[in-house]
Amino acid sequence: DAGVIQSPRHEVTEMGQEVTLRCKPISGHDYLFWYRQTMMRGLELLIYFNNNVPIDDSGMPEDRFSAKMPNASFSTLKIQPSEPRDSAVYFCASSLHSNSYNEQFFGPGTRLTVL
């Protein structure tokens, strides 16, 4: 399996521009998670989906952030308009439901820099 795939790996944009981050989960996984990692706040869960439906978006910082999962093999995280404080590494992770713990598999991340 190719693992969780994220694109782009690096994104540099200017303040006010729209940014779209993409994620392809591991085939067959039914949970998808978006995390943000910064030096100041560490690793934060932004939102997660189950069977393409958003379950918990309480970590989404504000209305400028939105996430979609149109099908089981694709998800996007959009920031519009972007601000310098959004600069971070964004990770996507996926897992397969079981009756006990769910190991999360992480993608390589997208490093976003907003100038």
Add this chain to the structure above:
Amino acid sequence: AQSVTQLGSHVSVSEGALVLLRCNYSSSVPPYLFWYVQYPNQGLQLLLKYTSAATLVKGINGFEAEFKKSETSFHLTKPSAHMSDAAEYFCAVSGKDNFNKFYFGSGTKLNVKP
């Protein structure tokens, strides 16, 4: 609610020395606990997990962790550090009430000196 505290944002050891990375959890229900490792410019990889089977859990690359309920701890150890162990390590907890939601600690960067 669940939370994790990792003591020490940076730990430095000599090659061949014992590695001890500390993790304490707070959970209202018996937890599932995880250690992940992140190498530079990469995503997180699972090292090991505690799921209420054995309290001493062995993971990859010679790491192990012991679940101690009385101390609410899940410290990560390795008897002999290798240069390739230099990375950032994250402890995470999820609860049986919602085992899909992980709460990560702030991470500990391990430096291994030659």
